[in-house]
Amino acid sequence: MPLPHDEAFKKLLETFFQEFIELFFPELDSMLDYSETRFLMQELLVDIVGEEARELDLLLEIRYRGLDGYILIHLEPQSYRDTRFHERMFIYFSRLFERYRKEHKLIIPIAIFTSDEIREEQDTLEMVIPEHQILRFQFLKVELRKQNWRRFIDSDNAVAAALLAKMGYTTREARDVRREFLRMFMKLKTRLDQGRLALVMSVADLYFKPDRAQDEEIIKELMIQYPEEGEAIMELMPAWKRWGYEEGIAEGIEQGIEQGIEKGQAEIIRKLLLHGFTPEEVSKAVELPVDEIKKLV
Known part of the structure; x- marks a missing residue:
């Protein structure tokens, strides 16, 4: 069961007090x-x-x-x-x-x-x-x-990640905010224990509006780019666990790779290319010939 807002926010400040001060009050931090x-x-x-x-x-x-x-x-x-x-x-x-x-x-x-x-x-x-x-x-x-959300996306600060969805952004930027949060979360995964990771995710879930189709799409993109981290993210997603489709997503990705460039996978590959990945990098990630990838450029 998700923590109530006030309780979750208080717990975030208690757990990451130093990160909060570092993020917003650097002079006081010193x-x-x-x-x-x-x-x-x-x-x-x-x-x-x-x-x-x-x-x-x-x-x-x-x-x-x-x-x-x-x-x-x-x-x-x-x-x-x-x-x-x-x-x-x-x-x-x-x-x-x-x-x-x-x-x-x-x-x-x-x-x-x-x-x-x-x-x-x-x-x-x-x-x-x-x-x-x-x-x-x-x-x-x-x-x-x-606060402009883009200022925080290269940070490894846990408070920045937890509160990213409360920062200032437009409706058109909402999907980008969600994806950047998950990317930030993966960076935190290398240095935070499971309890602290779960707290960051719980607070973030209070502010993101669940969108099943969008989240499925983002998960697929991240699992292609970061296969192991993508599975770890799903383990800590309360909202996604309630929907109960995490296993189906993983299976669908594996089947898609095995069956070649299907419609959904083709769209993901195009987006990876648009985000600056080279055909060679995408080819290695999805295990398809470079010539097949270049057809989608």
Whole structure:
């Protein structure tokens, strides 16, 4: 059963906290000592804005090189429009400051906006009078829809792969995003254990809209290019397992290769050629004569 969105997203940040900071806040990354990181128990804080008690999503303690001491980092994902969210972040900050100011020299609040809408999220709370600024509070933020997905496809960062479908792309680019995610996933497979791989896939599955025909086509392309990795991908595809056709895909590819250039395989070969593969490379992958491949150019 897939993890609920909030639980899955929180687990992603817990598991890949360092990768998240590296990806979106490289300057902060250079100041953190990840060897001394401790997640704190959820803080139950009273939300004056909403007049209800709320739990902070993630709060951790980590050593900060610039201060030679420990700081707090508060991570707060936000998936829906809230015109007073910036006020809530300030309230959380104030309560944390009140409680931890003697032990921690710095508190860094970070908001991760996961909405499908592209908008400018308010990240600042100010109070001023003429010629004097009483308060200026500004938290760090990541607005995923404003991130261009193409910037991340050469990365081996697990967070980049898991959140690729939440980045900014057009409807026409959706298939390319799906294929690049799977390619990124195969790179991660060489250095992550099965549990972490499954987490990346579970989060990604929350954002991709399943399209059986398209996924079948992509699997075939990848299995020709990366036969062993293609099978491994299917083992970790919850949505595809529910559809129950992974074995049929593998068998169909094998039969197609044995029977020569059938319609479906011909289309795959054309696409491989369009993507820059030479006839010789495609010939080796599908075990067909180069002359047969060149007929499709």
